[in-house]
Amino acid sequence: MIDEKQIRDWLVDEGFFKDKIADESANFHFIVNYPDNHVIDLIQPKNKEDVILIGCATEISPEEMNIIRDSPNKKKEEFIWYIRFGLNQFLLDFELEHPDNNLQRFIITEEIYQDGLSKNNLINALKKVFKGKLQCIWLMEKTFGKVKNGNHDDSMFI
Numbered sequence: 001m002i003d004e005k006q007i008r009d010w011l012v013d014e015g016f017f018k019d020k021i022a023d024e025s026a027n028f029h030f031i032v033n034y035p036d037n038h039v040i041d042l043i044q045p046k047n048k049e050d051v052i053l054i055g056c057a058t059e060i061s062p063e064e065m066n067i068i069r070d071s072p073n074k075k076k077e078e079f080i081w082y083i084r085f086g087l088n089q090f091l092l093d094f095e096l097e098h099p100d101n102n103l104q105r106f107i108i109t110e111e112i113y114q115d116g117l118s119k120n121n122l123i124n125a126l127k128k129v130f131k132g133k134l135q136c137i138w139l140m141e142k143t144f145g146k147v148k149n150g151n152h153d154d155s156m157f158i
Contacts, residue, residue, distance in 0.1 A: 004028045010119045055109035063147045076101035079143045092132045108132040
């Protein structure tokens with residue numbers, strides 16, 4: 001069984017621990033602040049006692065969705081492919097919600113199994129998930145332009 005206290009201690013030591021939340025489907029579920037003002041979830045699922053899941057979900061703001069919707073179909077399709085290729089290179093698991101190539105939400109996850117769990121691997125997984133999120137945001141800004149006051153809801157609750 002994965003040691004909840006050890007993981008919490010590592011997160012606290014690095015200043016990344018934000019909160020523990022109730023989650024019926026998890027043995028424990030932490031909200032991680034990595035880096036500042038970016039929320040990443042760390043979940044130890046009840047049905048998989050030898051793994052922790054690190055992930056974030058990002059909702060596309062209504063302003064950004066309007067810009068994407070109004071863009072040419074070819075541009076939207078190329079954008080979705082760039083995100084897929086980019087996240088795949090990070091070796092991350094991901095889910096894109098993009099009806100008609102209009103990105104609405106993306107979820108990025110990484111798993112660490114008990115036999116590979118160390119403070120180093122945990123922190124690297126947090127960085128990797130954040131870099132994947134950043135990749136998506138930057139690709140969106142490069143493709144469609146930056147929206148003033150764009151807001152991303154980063155929390156994923158399973």
